[in-house]
Amino acid sequence: MSRTRPLLAVILLAQFVIPLSISGTAVALPAIAGDLGSSPTPLQWVVNGFNVSFAICTIVWGVFSDRIGYTRSFRIGIAIAATGAIVSAFAPSIGVLDAGRVIAGIGSAAVLTGAAPILSHLFTGKAKAQAFALFGMINGLGLAAGPALSGLLLSVWGWRGIFAAHAIVLLVALVGTARLPQFGRAGTSLREILDFSALKAPKFVAMTLVPVAGAIGFVTFLTYLPSALGAIHGLTAGIIGALMLAMTIPVLIAPVAVHRVMDRGRVTPTAVVAASFACLIVGGIGVFLLLRPDLPIALGIAPMILLGLGFGLPLGFVDAEALAAVPAERAGAASGVINLFRIGSEAVFVAAYAATLTAVITTTLPGATGELVASGGPGEPWIYRNGLMAASGAMIGLVVLAGIAFVALSRADGLKAAADGEVEAAPNSKKPADRRPAGSRWS
Structure with missing residues (x-):
């Protein structure tokens, strides 16, 4: 793995910007609103423009990379994403900023979809498992660290500095791709x-x-x-960033710990996933119940840690486990499908959370004041709390449904595997009795 370690670093560097963009951009919305205008729909598209274009383009890039080569599409994606980041950093208006985020999402879809097949070709055996563990960890770390890192950049360089930092990292990664071998195949049909x-x-x-x-x-x-902590408890950006580490640190630690335990054969992937669902549900309920203006903020630390564990536990193996269920030659298309669901669900449910939160708050407090509170502004902590309960309650219920579906599908896979084993064993068991005389060595 030592020869390929620099190549892995390039892939992870490019990949890191993507989850950072998904979770970290919302932190800059108040500052962006102050500079470019606070109209709710264009402002929300600073976040949703990236997520939606990312989700739509992922499946197309998944198969397109099978046609032109994973390395080539990976490079093209980095270049497009860097262009989007540069446009975002120098945007003179909210419309141009939205366009920049859409461009960045299109390019990032190619980066994410090409990265997994490249890792599959670069590594084998135990090294491959380790590479995917790091890949999962960097995705989770980028998501978890997004608000804190973006908040730091915001305080030092302003909101434009966030997108400028994305562009710099992507350009460095683009230079590093010169050493990547060409991977991929041609001839994939349009269908x-x-x-x-x-x-x-x-x-x-x-x-x-x-x-x-x-x-x-x-x-x-x-x-x-971060908006909830500011609206409900009136905390400063620095304190909020420190508190968010309660969700970030478990995401960093959990994949590595799980990889070591699984490598020793002590737990199965299914058991780890079950534990992650439990952490997400219990942690979500804890935030739902304990994030209140009349309760100490310290009570919310434990639920935030559980949420981080729920997300971090399966990060190092879930993609590899999913791709192991399909033919190797369809890795690009399968990676596109799983990433479509991954990023598509992030785009859809982040938007749904925001829509639910805003609807509840602005129904109680109409007009510009309600919009300000919904964006995390101070002054009405209990009204914000009501919106939080509605949005978070809906998300917890959906996680429960997803957990039930996971259990059902896992059982179905076990039954299918058992049935396939019986079908393969049955002809072999009949051959000695049907085709050989009694007393022979086949009887």
Whole structure:
């Protein structure tokens, strides 16, 4: 793995900007509103423009990379994403900023979709498992650290500095891709662009539900908890950033710890996923019940840690487990499907959380004042709390449903595997009795 370690670093560097963009941009919305205008819809598209374009383009890039080569599409994606970041950093208006985020999302879809197949070609055996563990960890770390890092950049360089930092990292990664070997194949037909055949495998669908649950039960909270802490408790950005470490640190530690335990054969992937669902549900309920103006903020630390564990526990293996359920030659398309669900669910449920929160608050407090409170402004902590209860309660319920579906699909996969084993064993068991005389060595 030592020869390929610099190449892995390049892949992880480019990848890190993507989750950072998903969870960290919302922190800058108040500052952006102050400079470019506070109209709610264009302002929300600073966040949703990236997520939606990312989700839509992921499946297309997944198969397109199979046609032109994973390395080539990876490079193109970095270049497009860097262009979007540069446009965002120098945007003179909210419309141009929205366009920049859409461009960045299109390029990032190619980066994410190309990265997993490249890792599959670069590494084998134990090294491959370790590479995917790091890949999962960097995704989770980027999501978890997004609000804190973006807040730091915001305080030092302003909101434009956030996107400028993205551009710098991506350009450095683009230079590093010069050493990447060419991977991929040609000849994929156009009809494969909408190839969802991987969804026929219960194990693939079950594992795909894991990042979806993480998007619902972790990314939504991660994106809007900073606003909630400011609106409900009146905390400063520095204190909020420190508190968010309670969700970030478990995401960093959990994948590495799980990899070591699984490598020793002590737990199964299914058991780890079950534990992650439990952490997401219990942690979400804790935030739902304890984040109140009349309770100490310290009571919310434990639920935030659980949310971080719920997201972090399966990060190091979920993609590899999902891709193991499909033919190797369809890795690009399958990676596109799972990432479509991953990023699509983040885009959909982050937007749904924000819409629910805003609807409840502005119904109680109409007009510009309600919009200000919904964006995390101070002054009405109990009204914000009501919106938080509605949005977070809906997310917790959806995580419970996803957990039930995971259990059902895992059982279906086990039954299918058992049935396939019986079918393969039956002809072999009949051959000695049907084709050989009694007393022979086949009897």
